[in-house]
Amino acid sequence: MRRPARWIPRGGGVWFSLVLALTPVPAEAGPKVVQDLLDNGLKVVAVQDGKSPVSTIQVWYKVGSRHEPPGKTGLSHLLEHMMFKGTAQVGKGEYSKTVARHGGTENAFTNRDATVYFQKFAPDRLDLALSLEADRMTNLLLDPAEFELERKVVMEERRMRIEDDPTSLVVEEMFAAAYKVHPYRHPVIGWMEDLSALSREDLIRHYKRWYVPNNAIVVVAGPTDPAEAIAKVKAAFGKIPKGDIPVETAVNEPPPLGERRVKVKKEAQLPFVFAGYPVPRVGHPDEYALDLLAQVLAAGKSSRLYRNLVYEKQIAAYAAASYDQMTSQEPALFYLYAGVKPGVRTEDVEKALYREVELLAVQPVPEKEIEKAKNQIEAAFILGQDSIFNQARQIGQAELVGVGVRYIENYVANIRKVTGADVQRMAKEYFSEDRRTVGILVPVAPKTKAEPGEGRPGE
Amino acid sequence: MSRQSPRLVRFLAVLILIGAVPPGRAEALDLPIKKLVFENGMTVLLLERPSLPFVVANAKILGGSLYDPEDRPGTASLTATLLTHGTASRSAIDLAEALDSVGASISSSSADDFASVSLTALKKDVQLGFEILADVMMNPSFSENEIAREKAQVLARIKSDLDDPARIADKLFASLVFKNHPYAHPVEGTEESLGKIGREDLAAFYKRYYKPNNVVMAVVGDITEEETIEIVNARFGRWPFRNVEPPAIRSVPKTSRTVKVVSKDLKQATIRLGHPGIRRSSPDYYAAYVMNHILGGGGFSSRMMARVRDEKGLAYDIRSGFDAGLEPGAFSVSVQTKNETAPDAVEMALEEINRIRKTVVSEAELADAKSYLIGSFPLRLDTNRKIAAILSSVEFYGLGLDYFESYPRRIDSVSREEVLKMARKHLNPKNYVLVIVGKPDASRLP
Numbered sequence: 045m046r047r048p049a050r051w052i053p054r055g056g057g058v059w060f061s062l063v064l065a066l067t068p069v070p071a072e073a074g075p076k077v078v079q080d081l082l083d084n085g086l087k088v089v090a091v092q093d094g095k096s097p098v099s100t101i102q103v104w105y106k107v108g109s110r111h112e113p114p115g116k117t118g119l120s121h122l123l124e125h126m127m128f129k130g131t132a133q134v135g136k137g138e139y140s141k142t143v144a145r146h147g148g149t150e151n152a153f154t155n156r157d158a159t160v161y162f163q164k165f166a167p168d169r170l171d172l173a174l175s176l177e178a179d180r181m182t183n184l185l186l187d188p189a190e191f192e193l194e195r196k197v198v199m200e201e202r203r204m205r206i207e208d209d210p211t212s213l214v215v216e217e218m219f220a221a222a223y224k225v226h227p228y229r230h231p232v233i234g235w236m237e238d239l240s241a242l243s244r245e246d247l248i249r250h251y252k253r254w255y256v257p258n259n260a261i262v263v264v265a266g267p268t269d270p271a272e273a274i275a276k277v278k279a280a281f282g283k284i285p286k287g288d289i290p291v292e293t294a295v296n297e298p299p300p301l302g303e304r305r306v307k308v309k310k311e312a313q314l315p316f317v318f319a320g321y322p323v324p325r326v327g328h329p330d331e332y333a334l335d336l337l338a339q340v341l342a343a344g345k346s347s348r349l350y351r352n353l354v355y356e357k358q359i360a361a362y363a364a365a366s367y368d369q370m371t372s373q374e375p376a377l378f379y380l381y382a383g384v385k386p387g388v389r390t391e392d393v394e395k396a397l398y399r400e401v402e403l404l405a406v407q408p409v410p411e412k413e414i415e416k417a418k419n420q421i422e423a424a425f426i427l428g429q430d431s432i433f434n435q436a437r438q439i440g441q442a443e444l445v446g447v448g449v450r451y452i453e454n455y456v457a458n459i460r461k462v463t464g465a466d467v468q469r470m471a472k473e474y475f476s477e478d479r480r481t482v483g484i485l486v487p488v489a490p491k492t493k494a495e496p497g498e499g500r501p502g503e
Numbered sequence: 504m505s506r507q508s509p510r511l512v513r514f515l516a517v518l519i520l521i522g523a524v525p526p527g528r529a530e531a532l533d534l535p536i537k538k539l540v541f542e543n544g545m546t547v548l549l550l551e552r553p554s555l556p557f558v559v560a561n562a563k564i565l566g567g568s569l570y571d572p573e574d575r576p577g578t579a580s581l582t583a584t585l586l587t588h589g590t591a592s593r594s595a596i597d598l599a600e601a602l603d604s605v606g607a608s609i610s611s612s613s614a615d616d617f618a619s620v621s622l623t624a625l626k627k628d629v630q631l632g633f634e635i636l637a638d639v640m641m642n643p644s645f646s647e648n649e650i651a652r653e654k655a656q657v658l659a660r661i662k663s664d665l666d667d668p669a670r671i672a673d674k675l676f677a678s679l680v681f682k683n684h685p686y687a688h689p690v691e692g693t694e695e696s697l698g699k700i701g702r703e704d705l706a707a708f709y710k711r712y713y714k715p716n717n718v719v720m721a722v723v724g725d726i727t728e729e730e731t732i733e734i735v736n737a738r739f740g741r742w743p744f745r746n747v748e749p750p751a752i753r754s755v756p757k758t759s760r761t762v763k764v765v766s767k768d769l770k771q772a773t774i775r776l777g778h779p780g781i782r783r784s785s786p787d788y789y790a791a792y793v794m795n796h797i798l799g800g801g802g803f804s805s806r807m808m809a810r811v812r813d814e815k816g817l818a819y820d821i822r823s824g825f826d827a828g829l830e831p832g833a834f835s836v837s838v839q840t841k842n843e844t845a846p847d848a849v850e851m852a853l854e855e856i857n858r859i860r861k862t863v864v865s866e867a868e869l870a871d872a873k874s875y876l877i878g879s880f881p882l883r884l885d886t887n888r889k890i891a892a893i894l895s896s897v898e899f900y901g902l903g904l905d906y907f908e909s910y911p912r913r914i915d916s917v918s919r920e921e922v923l924k925m926a927r928k929h930l931n932p933k934n935y936v937l938v939i940v941g942k943p944d945a946s947r948l949p
Contacts, residue, residue: 094554097884097885141804144802144875145874145878146878147878166878193816197812197818200819204820344603429555431885433885490767
């Protein structure tokens, strides 16, 4: 992300960043969705929600850290930063200034599969928002001096988000170990060594290759009539020529042969355990049962992990599970993680985490608990509609990973079909010891003693 | 705001209103807000938004950590958190089960100025939701077991905060700026203070502040005025009015230049620079807000960001802000940069503070700031949950139901001269507290 959210909570920030699971929109009562595919291959989805006083547009480019060659990690994210650094028509910094002057907000984020640019603004500024996005799809300057500056900014971002945050380091290391072949092993922000080595030419190549209409999805959401919204997108983007996108060759991640463990030794107060299991991604029939399994384990204070590890045994400061199925390629990962309480042995917390999934494999989840999990998912769906931005994000995501809006419409119904036996089958099939990769934060003693240093009195 | 008193006086004045009387309405932004004041003094702000089948309630109680007993910081926070850990008739587990079963949620916490309790429930579960909400607000049990559990949780969090340079810096900065003023201590308390807090402290704090006349609650969503009145009367009606007398608060001490480095093996230096600022009720608030937007509050449009990030590539983020509360919270600049460039970042921040104090901002800068602040205002109200949080704040800080209408006018009326005046009056480039966590080259600091 180009800019941090206001006061990001970073103490064990992992659970904030991971819990952003999907909460799609139910079909009934839902907004009106119209789709179009322009001649140049640009996918357009217009969402009309009459109650919204705000419009949003999101441009999803199907390029993320998985598209980066080894040694060039961080390319997509650095390019995201450069997208704010000027085009032939819109000078450096002018993009942000123009949006702000019109009362809009803007930002962008990059993940393993995509780079996404978004704006929020008053509905009557749609033309402006679209023209700014269309402009930087093709006209980016990538000024050499700006590139050098922005490389430094991203290095600072990496220091802040990853290197000085022990739990983030564990997440990064776990990913790198869980995928031994698939480029999902790359950190989105890039390895520091790669960031130093990237060249402006790398960025130009990346930009020209991936920033083309046939590799993008534009989502427009707000009170605007969908036909009008689509016409405006056409007017802004229609003339941009199609590009040649490289043919995607599937990377098959070989199956795990046994548990993998990685340790991060860092100055830290408390240990942290973060385990990942390869599981099917969105679109696979097991997806819904895996969702329910995550829900049973970790949704709310009555969930099994909270109740047993945090509340009853009091061995973890927090404990959770998360299924991140919205990926473009196989396999996705299912996470189990916990923060170890002071005075507790890490292995005890680890064992307790695993025990919960092992238990699910042996004992069927009671019907009442399944029902509770389904109710929670359904309620979260409805609440998810509260935000027009969130609706647009879900739609963009569904389009990106190839399941489309229909997926969102049918989601609750599919969740409702899952049985306790399905959940038990998931626990048996995917959560054996041999399939997991475990990242452990091992606190080491401080090199320098942390104490208030040399105070200097006032002048 | 001269502390809490104006609000309390108002509560007393409207006491006799039966049921609901809407004295004011804010039509701007299509927000037909109704203010309902109940017999027992409880104030409810209602915004009917029937387009989605759910309801959000956000209650703020005048009983934040500002009122922590002096030797027991963390009391307000523990009190607020414990509300959802068991009532006279429900255990913590019962509460969690009852809410989770229908996908509803209730959370409670404390901030400096207020405690807050929020409910989210589907329309069909609104009765249950409010019943539990009232139960946790009116009948918390504060069981010894739950207190011990929660204390252990807070202690673990305090410990893990030591791995977060931003938290270390924030805590030290607050303690140096506010000294013996209650804003000096962290909301969650300290290891030492938690050891002292017992059940009787929580019960006493609860008894003193958790009164209907000390609560403002925003209700937003698929619920009518009639339903709201009925539910609030049914669930909160038996909660008796009782006078609340908050303690006198010391005034915020003067700052003399103080520099502290917390030496820690980190790649970046995390920097906080600032001093006491203004209250939310200050007549200077809006002009100071506009001034700060230009200086360091306006993201990529701000001078500090342009200088430190865009021109020099020294930081991912730099920002400044006034933390304006019931009391004069801090003005602060926050930035992280690699250790070697920490002195440069500090120097640039000070230079920008000096510059905005010396020369008037340009017409264009001011116009841009205004058009952003006014134009983006509705974006802050784009979900029911955000609206509920803002509504309860508006009422809590006594900003008036015409807040949504008057905000654009207030921003628009700020002149270049006022911006200069605010900078001179509320920014101090000499007497500030500077905190750096990391391994900066201290000899190069200004």
